[in-house]
Amino acid sequence: MKQRTDEEHNAKMKKVQAAQAKKIATKTVEKGLIIVHTGPGKGKTSAALGMAVRAIGHGMKVGIVQFVKGAMATGEKAVFDRFPDLVEFKPMGEGFTWDTQDRARDIAVAREAWEEVKRMIADPEYKMVIADELNIVLRYDYLPTEEVLEALAAKPEMKHVIITGRNAPQALIDAADLVTEMAQVKHPFREQNVKAQAGIEF
Amino acid sequence: MKQRTDEEHNAKMKKVQAAQAKKIATKTVEKGLIIVHTGPGKGKTSAALGMAVRAIGHGMKVGIVQFVKGAMATGEKAVFDRFPDLVEFKPMGEGFTWDTQDRARDIAVAREAWEEVKRMIADPEYKMVIADELNIVLRYDYLPTEEVLEALAAKPEMKHVIITGRNAPQALIDAADLVTEMAQVKHPFREQNVKAQAGIEF
Numbered sequence: 001m002k003q004r005t006d007e008e009h010n011a012k013m014k015k016v017q018a019a020q021a022k023k024i025a026t027k028t029v030e031k032g033l034i035i036v037h038t039g040p041g042k043g044k045t046s047a048a049l050g051m052a053v054r055a056i057g058h059g060m061k062v063g064i065v066q067f068v069k070g071a072m073a074t075g076e077k078a079v080f081d082r083f084p085d086l087v088e089f090k091p092m093g094e095g096f097t098w099d100t101q102d103r104a105r106d107i108a109v110a111r112e113a114w115e116e117v118k119r120m121i122a123d124p125e126y127k128m129v130i131a132d133e134l135n136i137v138l139r140y141d142y143l144p145t146e147e148v149l150e151a152l153a154a155k156p157e158m159k160h161v162i163i164t165g166r167n168a169p170q171a172l173i174d175a176a177d178l179v180t181e182m183a184q185v186k187h188p189f190r191e192q193n194v195k196a197q198a199g200i201e202f
Numbered sequence: 203m204k205q206r207t208d209e210e211h212n213a214k215m216k217k218v219q220a221a222q223a224k225k226i227a228t229k230t231v232e233k234g235l236i237i238v239h240t241g242p243g244k245g246k247t248s249a250a251l252g253m254a255v256r257a258i259g260h261g262m263k264v265g266i267v268q269f270v271k272g273a274m275a276t277g278e279k280a281v282f283d284r285f286p287d288l289v290e291f292k293p294m295g296e297g298f299t300w301d302t303q304d305r306a307r308d309i310a311v312a313r314e315a316w317e318e319v320k321r322m323i324a325d326p327e328y329k330m331v332i333a334d335e336l337n338i339v340l341r342y343d344y345l346p347t348e349e350v351l352e353a354l355a356a357k358p359e360m361k362h363v364i365i366t367g368r369n370a371p372q373a374l375i376d377a378a379d380l381v382t383e384m385a386q387v388k389h390p391f392r393e394q395n396v397k398a399q400a401g402i403e404f
Contacts, residue, residue, distance in 0.1 A: 006305050006306060008305045009305045010304065010305065013302075013305075014301045014303055017303065024224060024397070026395055027395050027396060027397040027398075028395060028397060029394060029395045029396045029397065030396070030397060030399060031394075033396070033399075033402065035402075036387075037245060038377065038387075039385070041247035041361065041382040041383065042237060042249075042382050043245060043252075043382045043384070045252065046248075046249040046250075046251075046252025046253050046255075047244075047245035047248040047249035047252055048248075048252065049248075049252030049255050049256070050245075050248025050249055050252040050255070050278070051248050051401060051402060052249065052251065053248075053251050053277060053278050053281045053282075054248070054251070054253070054276065054277030054278055054281075054400070054401050054402070054403075054404060055277060055400070055401030056277065056280075056281055057276065057277025057278055057279065057340070058277045058280070058400040058401055060400070060401050069397055074256065075255060075256030075257060075258065075259025075260045076252070076255050076256055076259055078258075078259035078260070079255045079256075079257065079258050079259045079285075080255075082284070083368035084283075084360065100215075101212045101213065101215040101216055101219065103208050103211040103212065103215075104208060106289030113299045127401065128401055152350070156283060159252050160401060160402065173387065173388070176388060177394065177396070178244065178388060178389060179383065179386075179388040180243040180245045180384050180386065180387065181243065181384075181385040181387050182245070182382050182383075182384060182385075183241070183382065183383040183384075183385050184381075184382065185238075185240075185375065185381035185382065185383050186375070186378060186379065186380055186381040187380055192233075192379065193228055193229050193230060193231045193383055194228075194229060194232070194233060194235070194379070195226070195229040195232060196230045196382035197229065197231060197232060198233075198256070198257070198260040198262070199253060199256050199257030199260055199262050199329065199362060200235060200237075200253060200256070200362065201256075202256060
């Protein structure tokens with residue numbers, strides 16, 4: 001960035017501020033958002049957990065259902081369990097689908113987890129609902145995407161719903177308000193043989 | 203995905219599991235990671251906060267310095283303040299650079315925040331250090347990137363350092379272990395005039 005004098009800088013910043021103020025003035029809508037975190041990169045689940053933290057901090061009740069990670073003790077569970085009035089945290093999966101090797105059981109587990117999500121979406125007490133790794137379940141056809149779209153279409157207007165997992169179906173992206181694709185620029189698993197570590201992956 | 207019989211599915215999953223197990227067996231390295239969240243999409247800060255939650259849940263001490271957002275009350279602050287033994291949370295910025303309109307002061311604030319980050323990186327007590335929006339400060343040349351690279355090169359081996367903000371300098375990306383680019387697929391600010399909301403943006 002070319003070096004400006006302080007005066008030039010401050011004049012420029014005045015202009016940027018005015019432009020920002022004008023832009024923000026047009027942003028008046030408040031609504032519950034359908035948010036999708038997808039893509040092959042990292043940060044899909046952790047960004048959802050970060051939003052849960054923000055919501056809890058504002059006294060909003062948050063429901064979290066994990067479709068895959070149920071079998072392992074995670075750091076997030078230890079923290080969220082400290083806020084029993086504000087967070088209902090349900091790790092309901094039984095592990096990766098290649099670990100269970102039982103499709104009928106995977107489907108039953110996915111169905112059970114989805115019923116929890118549906119309940120939280122319908123219940124006005126929850127201001128934010130996170131369906132973690134739901135996209136994986138949809139990708140394997142363990143749950144019809146149409147059913148998810150229906151529940152989202154019927155959600156209370158102010159409720160935020162966050163859905164994570166790679167390979168989000170296009171119909172879900174179309175229905176969402178905010179979609180972020182996490183792209184992998186560099187990943188230590190691949191390049192340096194680094195294993196999954198506490199505080200990062202779980 | 204083409205429909206398989208349960209038997210075909212289970213046989214296929216056995217193979218996937220074996221391949222996964224083989225892959226995981228090569229991942230034996232444990233090390234503190236230099237992690238960068240960049241790109242124009244959302245989720246850069248919230249993914250860092252989610253990692254902080256995981257680390258805290260494992261009893262790891264986390265230091266968080268926010269270079270931009272100091273002026274506003276955030277949900278994350280309310281939550282992290284509940285873990286005084288495990289989190290040192292320092293919102294040190296004074297707002298966006300176009301709000302302060304005072305480059306000398308912005309530089310002084312960035313310098314002060316960076317000294318905190320350096321202290322946390324050097325102090326073995328902290329297992330994870332988050333420099334939130336540091337990339338913005340680097341982008342404006344408020345702090346020399348070389349100084350950041352030096353501190354990272356000298357960090358204790360097992361310490362995780364997470365740096366967020368769009369426009370990460372290439373030299374920082376080169377030095378990092380794990381880089382995720384958050385790409386914006388759909389953003390309600392732009393398309394629907396939705397304003398920044400509690401639980402999502404702060």
